[in-house]
Amino acid sequence: xxxxxxxxxxxxxxxxxxxxxxxxGPYTFTLAHNIWTFTALMGxxxxxxxFGKASVFKxxxxxxxxxxxxxSGVVGLAGGLGGFVLP
Numbered sequence: 264x265x266x267x268x269x270x271x272x273x274x275x276x277x278x279x280x281x282x283x284x285x286x287x288g289p290y291t292f293t294l295a296h297n298i299w300t301f302t303a304l305m306g307x308x309x310x311x312x313x314f315g316k317a318s319v320f321k322x323x324x325x326x327x328x329x330x331x332x333x334x335s336g337v338v339g340l341a342g343g344l345g346g347f348v349l350p
Contacts, residue, residue, distance in 0.1 A: 270308040
């Protein structure tokens with residue numbers, strides 16, 4: 264979950280330029296994503312969410328060993344509705 268939060272924060276942060284006054288004079292740096300950092304952050308986010316999805320279906324198999332198909336369908340339905348209706 265922490266990995267997701269960090270990746271989503273970095274992806275939502277706008278392009279920003281900072282200037283800090285140091286003893287050697289002003290130091291300016293920019294926080295912006297190019298295609299490579301965006302792709303890397305999305306890849307890490309996808310892996311983190313895949314671990315979460317796999318753990319949900321692992322718990323389904325442990326808790327409902329005789330109704331895996333039915334419960335997996337209900338969980339998939341809830342995820343599909345949440346991903347379609349909410350946006």
